[in-house]
Amino acid sequence: MKLIIVSGFLGAGKTISILSLADHILKITAKKNTSTTDGSGTKLVIIENEIGDVGFDDAMLSAKNYEVKNMLAGCICCTLASDLTEELHSAAKTYDPEYVIFEPTGVAFPKNIIGKIEAYATDVTSIRIVTVVDAYRWQKLIQVAPLLVQGQVQCADLILLNKADLVSTDLLETVRGEIRTLNPTAKIATTVAQTGIESGIWDEVLRDA
């Protein structure tokens, strides 16, 4: 079971990006499994972790017929990793999916989740981290929550420089430069997630997953 964590600050565009990634995963797994008679097996489970008592993203994704679990957040620093470990285990038992996409709340630090998952989530064979950056709010967020947004960028394998439609080319390049400095190795792709994400970008993530 391959785990893809889609991180990024609140409102960066994680859920919208997940819709595109999920579509892509279903397409490629359907292709791979054409020999099986039953193509309906669940290849993908999405786990949502939302702040507050009211789920939203899970309803939105379920409306598109994806298998979605929600973990409504209490205190992120204590319970997130253990709740996730449990959810992963139950997803493995119930669906045996090939991929699990996890969207932590926008105030979560993915680095803090990974160690626990590696230690305890025995069903997970690989972890990839996609971080969605809100290009439009980056310069504000870096002032309000520097450790958080920097941490989200630093641990990423793939960075989506999102909401490119809302900023000038100059600002986009400035933000890209700052992100590159924080993470010299990740692939950085410019996106407007609202209008869809090129499948080539996802191939990159799934190739190594």
Add this chain to the structure above:
Amino acid sequence: MHDHGHKHDHHDHDHGHHDHDHSHALYSEDGIAPAVVSMKQHLGSAEISPDDLLAVCRTAVRILVQIAKERDWLLGHLKLYMDAGDGQQAFISATDERNITETLSDTWGVPGKENTEYEVGFTAIAFGAHEDDLAATVRGIFSGLLPNNSV
């Protein structure tokens, strides 16, 4: 691929800034705590039609975005859904005035749903706001817009 090998023990990171009040303690690594207000409400279509409800929600989101701007709150996000439990669903999400998105199911507002009961769910997350302030603001906006001050 980079090194994911950092083992992370339960409480070994620096969280000296809060004393684990689990009510709604959501802290980022920076120690900043956003105010979070969540609520759910049931409404019948006898009180308000689906389209009027949508209009109310639309207005409420825009007002709150405006207030956040005036008070210099950084909105984590605002999310609102309406669900009639029969496939009719609407979602509104916003981070600021340039980013307000609506998604409606194809069946939204189909006529002949007189007895529909709606569930409206709402979460607002704001940095730089006091939770009481945010809650009062949200309540104020909705009670001014919804029938019978039902919030």
